[in-house]
Amino acid sequence: MANDVNIQITDRDGTTHDVLAPTDMALNLMEVIRLFELAPEGTIGVCGGMAMCASCQCYIISSHKLNEKSEDEDAMLSEAFNVKQSSRLGCQIQITNELEGLEIKLAPED
Amino acid sequence: MITTDIIIIGAGPTGLFSVFEAGLLKLKCHLIDALPQPGGQCSEIYPKKPIYDVPAYPEILAGELTDKLLEQSKQFEPGFTLGERAETIEKQTDGSFIVTTNKGTQHKAPVVAIAGGLGSFEPRKPSIKHLQSFEDKGVAYMIKDPEIYRDQRVVIAGGGDSALDWAIFLSEVASEVVLIHRRNEFRGALDSVDKVQELKNKGLIKLITPAEVTAVFGKSKLESIEVSNLDGSSQRINTDNFIPLFGLSPKLGPIANWGLEIEKNAIKVNNALDYQTNIPGVFAIGDVNTYPGKLKLILCGFHEATLMCQAAYKIINPGKRYVLKYTTVSGIDGFDGSRKEAPKAVVKSID
Numbered sequence: 075m076a077n078d079v080n081i082q083i084t085d086r087d088g089t090t091h092d093v094l095a096p097t098d099m100a101l102n103l104m105e106v107i108r109l110f111e112l113a114p115e116g117t118i119g120v121c122g123g124m125a126m127c128a129s130c131q132c133y134i135i136s137s138h139k140l141n142e143k144s145e146d147e148d149a150m151l152s153e154a155f156n157v158k159q160s161s162r163l164g165c166q167i168q169i170t171n172e173l174e175g176l177e178i179k180l181a182p183e184d
Numbered sequence: 185m186i187t188t189d190i191i192i193i194g195a196g197p198t199g200l201f202s203v204f205e206a207g208l209l210k211l212k213c214h215l216i217d218a219l220p221q222p223g224g225q226c227s228e229i230y231p232k233k234p235i236y237d238v239p240a241y242p243e244i245l246a247g248e249l250t251d252k253l254l255e256q257s258k259q260f261e262p263g264f265t266l267g268e269r270a271e272t273i274e275k276q277t278d279g280s281f282i283v284t285t286n287k288g289t290q291h292k293a294p295v296v297a298i299a300g301g302l303g304s305f306e307p308r309k310p311s312i313k314h315l316q317s318f319e320d321k322g323v324a325y326m327i328k329d330p331e332i333y334r335d336q337r338v339v340i341a342g343g344g345d346s347a348l349d350w351a352i353f354l355s356e357v358a359s360e361v362v363l364i365h366r367r368n369e370f371r372g373a374l375d376s377v378d379k380v381q382e383l384k385n386k387g388l389i390k391l392i393t394p395a396e397v398t399a400v401f402g403k404s405k406l407e408s409i410e411v412s413n414l415d416g417s418s419q420r421i422n423t424d425n426f427i428p429l430f431g432l433s434p435k436l437g438p439i440a441n442w443g444l445e446i447e448k449n450a451i452k453v454n455n456a457l458d459y460q461t462n463i464p465g466v467f468a469i470g471d472v473n474t475y476p477g478k479l480k481l482i483l484c485g486f487h488e489a490t491l492m493c494q495a496a497y498k499i500i501n502p503g504k505r506y507v508l509k510y511t512t513v514s515g516i517d518g519f520d521g522s523r524k525e526a527p528k529a530v531v532k533s534i535d
Contacts, residue, residue: 115474116449120302120434126229127433149371152343153430155310157366184308184433 079171084135084179085112095169104130104164107180117183123165128154130164131181138176140167156181186263188214190496191283191293193270193439196224198470198485199299200253200262205493207260208511211500212519214263214291216270216283218304218437223250225301228432238482249482259518265289269304271438273466281465295465295496298444298451299489300472302434310341310428315400322406323426333358333425339409341397342429343367348376350429355388362390362421364397364411400426442466450474458495459488465499467492 078094083106085091095106104119107130121127125146131154134140140162143151147166151157161181167173190206192199195217203213221227223246231247238244244252268285273296275281283291307325309315315323327333327350338358340351343365349372351363363380370377383389392411398418399410409426412418436449444461445452451468453459455475459467469492470485478484497506515525 114449116302116434116436121229124230124233127431129433149343149369152365152367152369152371155308155430 079169079174079176081106081169081173082135082175082177083107083110083112084177086180086182095173097169097171099169101169102165103132103162103167103169103178106169107164113180118180119165121165125150125163125166128163128181128184131156131161132164132178133158133160133181134162135160135177135179136175138173154181155184185282186214186265186289186291188212188263188291188293189500190214190295190297190493191216191281191291192297192299193217193283194224194299194301194470194472195219195222195264195266196299196301196470196485197226197249197253197482198301198489199224199297200250200257201486202297202299202469202489202493203257203260203262204253205490206496207257207519208509208516209493209497209506211493211496212262213260214265214293216265216268216285216289216291218267218269218306220267222254222264222266223247225434226250228305235482259516259520259522259524261519265291269437273442275463275465279465294500295467297489297492297496298439298461298466298468298472299470299485300436300439300468302471303436303439303449304434305432306435306437308430308433310397310430312397312400318400318402318406318426321404322402322424323400323428325428327354327427330354330357335359336424337422338362338425338427339364339397339421339423340427340429341365342431343370343372344429344431345372345376346431347429348372348380350427351389352376352379352383355383358425360390360423361388362392362423364392364395366396366414367394397426397428436472439472444468447474450478457491459492460495467495 077098081095083091093110118129120129147163189211190213192213192215195215206213226246227250234243268287270283271286272284280294281296334357337360339362340347341364355361384391394414395411397409398412401408408420408422451473453468453473459469461468469488471480517523
């Protein structure tokens, strides 16, 4: 469909999933992971998507240019565990057409 | 032993509204919550954030919602056991339950309603090798009694409010305070950040940034830690205490071992009837439960709380008939002797 983008998500067990994420539902990446049930409920998006926990931390594998981190996200990541250079909070990344082909990996659970 | 009609585990919006609905049915409630204050997530995670889908409130701050729920149920005099986590549940021969907290406080009631949200908030522990073996031997994840740090050397790690606030507080108690954070910027109330700056300038707090603690050492107790700077260099610091303060994350916790049917980190309930679990007399309401079509919304929690109270009434008053009363018609009689009612209409002739 024209409104969908392909995203490759590697879950916490190391399994890779190719999903077709809709761009017309105002979803963020954390919500896409929940939509396809790629992480158990209660282990992702704990704060609801306010950048106030790090349960949706993921590593960006592909070289897509993403929106800049907000101060909130930056601060949260500074307190999270298992943080890498490529770490982002999934809840802060909106699904848009520019994300076609995005590859990410979920960070381990705290 | 605290005795009541309904033991409510979790003092978030759903638990607090249960007190009101139970009160209308003349049932008393006692709430247990691991956090030191009522409100659950609304007070702990996002008190200053607005909620837009509470009926009749176009916008309400989460903290404000907590205050209003407390106000609404005040006349039903709920009891609170705060700062303690419900640990065990035991069914008694008379059909009632005893719920015991991690601090040994016991509560007895014929009905238990679990309104535990995402679970109890537990400190997030950094993954440092052997860290757990030093717990209570110099390593702690929350500060209960600051006095135990008097004249001792303390290392705090973290960049949020609690790390800043405790570093400030302990700078007057401990012999040495070191604050370690992964970056130079701290996230906290502006005056706390300024205060730490001031104490650092005076030499009362030693700041190491950007860095993190990567190893802990000691024989029978903690003796030193390894601090790695982000440039790759590292140093060893002698200390008596290491306190990582990295916030709280919710865990279903001991409730998971109560013999309840769990699915997707939530408790399965009968949503066709009364939100009872597989254990008769034990209910699960709000975000903690699951059933086909479940939505984790505060407004759904309110509905579930109301139906739970009706079922609790039947358990507590077996065989007794019940007729729904409207508060507008009947008013509200508080357990504290107060009465709220609609003003009477005036009957007077007009000449």
